[in-house]
Amino acid sequence: GDSVTQTEGPVTVSESESLIINCTYSATSIAYPNLFWYVRYPGEGLQLLLKVITAGQKGSSRGFEATYNKETTSFHLQKASVQESDSAVYYCALGDTNAYKVIFGKGTHLHVLP
C-alpha cells in the first residue's frame, strides 16, 4: 500500500547545528505522488512547510530543504543551521493528486536546545 516512514523522534539538536530528518515513501497505487513536509508548532495547527510535485526537484522554505528522489523513494528534510524556534513536530507526507488525500508519516518531534 501507500505509506510514509520517517525518523522516529524525539530528535534533539543544539542551536546552529545541522539537521536531517529522514523520510521514505511507498506509492504503489499513486502514479505521480506529490511530496510534502508539514510542521506543527506548539499550540498551533498543522502548516505546510514545503512541497515538491516533480521527481528530481528540490523544495525549500524557512531555511529547510528537501529533494524528491524517485530512485531511493526518499524526501529527507535538511537544514544547515537550526534555531530554537524550529522546535516543532515535522510530518512527511505523500499526496494523491487524483483522490486529493494526504498520507502522513508518524511525525518527528524536534527539540532545539538554546
Next chain:
Amino acid sequence: GPKVLQIPSHQIIDMGQMVTLNCDPVSNHLYFYWYKQILGQQMEFLVNFYNGKVMEKSKLFKDQFSVERPDGSYFTLKIQPTALEDSAVYFCASSLRGYEQYFGPGTRLTVL
C-alpha cells in the same frame, strides 16, 4: 495565512451518544477533508468532500460517520452512535484545488 477553525477544541461524550464536529474552512476553498489521529499514531485520512458529495472515504470512515456542508456553512463530521474507538483528535482541512490542504488545530474527542 488562511486559517481553518474547528469547534469545539475538546469534546467529551458518553459512548452511544451522537457528536458533531464542526469545521470552518477557508472561505473560498472548494475541497474539504477529515483526518483522524489516535494518540501515538499517525494522522489518517477519513474522507474528502467536494461539490456537496463525498469523493472518497477510507475504511476508517464507518457507517456511523457522515459529513455535510449545508448551505456553505460549517463542514461537519457527525458520529452516531459513538464508540470507544472513536476517541481521537479529528483534523479538518480545506483546499482550493486539491492537495495543498490547510489544516485546522483539531478537535480532541473523548468517548467514555
